[in-house]
Amino acid sequence: MEAVSCTAQWTAAARALESERDDRLFDDPFARTLAGDTGFALLKRYTGAGTVPFLALRTKYLDDQALAAVEHSGARQVVFVAAGMDTRAWRLPWPQDTVIYELDRPALLEAKNAQLVDVPLVAGRRRHAVAVDLAGDWAESLTEAGFRPAEPTVWVMEGLLFFLPEAAVRQVLATLLRLSAPGSVLAGDMASRASLTNPMARGFLTALREDGAAWQFGHDEPEEFLRSCGWHTTKTLQPGEEGASYGRWPYPVIARKIRDIPRSFFFTAVPSTD
Numbered sequence: 001m002e003a004v005s006c007t008a009q010w011t012a013a014a015r016a017l018e019s020e021r022d023d024r025l026f027d028d029p030f031a032r033t034l035a036g037d038t039g040f041a042l043l044k045r046y047t048g049a050g051t052v053p054f055l056a057l058r059t060k061y062l063d064d065q066a067l068a069a070v071e072h073s074g075a076r077q078v079v080f081v082a083a084g085m086d087t088r089a090w091r092l093p094w095p096q097d098t099v100i101y102e103l104d105r106p107a108l109l110e111a112k113n114a115q116l117v118d119v120p121l122v123a124g125r126r127r128h129a130v131a132v133d134l135a136g137d138w139a140e141s142l143t144e145a146g147f148r149p150a151e152p153t154v155w156v157m158e159g160l161l162f163f164l165p166e167a168a169v170r171q172v173l174a175t176l177l178r179l180s181a182p183g184s185v186l187a188g189d190m191a192s193r194a195s196l197t198n199p200m201a202r203g204f205l206t207a208l209r210e211d212g213a214a215w216q217f218g219h220d221e222p223e224e225f226l227r228s229c230g231w232h233t234t235k236t237l238q239p240g241e242e243g244a245s246y247g248r249w250p251y252p253v254i255a256r257k258i259r260d261i262p263r264s265f266f267f268t269a270v271p272s273t274d
């Protein structure tokens with residue numbers, strides 16, 4: 001598996017720890033298996049910068065946003081863009097007839113499918129694992145798997161953008177937009193520019209770079225950036241802010257008017273009508 005895909009085992013390890021807490025925000029019963037020894041080793045290696053509480057809040061925020069978007073939009077197709085070892089297809093209460101697409105690298109999807117081969121989906125749901133390079137042209141692979149661009153879609157793009165150069169980030173967002181019928185919703189996360197050089201996270205950032213999974217993209221104004229890619233942001237929250245705290249963020253939230261701070265954003269957006 002490529003280094004960048006091993007980061008999916010790292011985030012699965014964080015989900016396993018969260019799932020085993022008495023006050024867990026979600027329960028991912030497959031996370032420990034999917035993380036494997038690699039995931040727990042990376043959890044030690046990529047320590048710092050509050051990654052474990054951050055990953056728990058990000059998972060919970062995107063669980064909630066995806067379910068709410070499906071309910072409000074009536075969409076019955078959900079696409080996980082860089083799904084990694086995420087198991088929302090199994091663990092969330094999707095409406096009957098929901099079709100789920102998981103986009104990621106071929107080796108990762110192969111490893112995941114092998115681990116979950118005996119775990120059935122709830123009756124009435126379908127899941128398609130679609131092997132792609134998100135930094136290339138992947139729209140056709142998705143449509144060939146059965147995706148219908150004429151129908152509204154809920155897109156979840158979690159833990160991807162910092163691994164791509166800006167041109168590829170813009171291209172992914174443009175492709176999502178092109179495939180988004182009215183009513184579609186995109187939920188995801190983005191790091192700020194200062195996160196890429198955060199001295200408090202030097203160990204973590206250096207280890208990622210050494211492993212071949214360097215962080216490359218961040219932006220301080222997600223609303224502005226997403227607007228420039230055709231998306232209108234309906235919600236942007238920093239972890240710890242109301243709606244993205246769940247009483248569990250251990251750090252102060254630094255106001256956005258204070259510039260050049262390492263921080264992350266959770267966002268929800270819709271295709272812009274401008």
Ligand SMILES: C[S@@+](CC[C@H](N)C(=O)[O-])C[C@H]1O[C@@H](n2cnc3c(N)ncnc32)[C@H](O)[C@@H]1O
Pocket residue numbers: 004005006007008011012081082083084085086103104105108132133134135136157158159160163
């Ligand atoms: C940090 S993991 C996030 C996985 C999952 N969304 C989560 O939060 O647990 C990053 C994921 O991005 C995927 N990824 C990175 N670059 C990619 C690319 N060019 N094409 C497809 N997937 C890519 C990796 O394979 C990996 O699964």
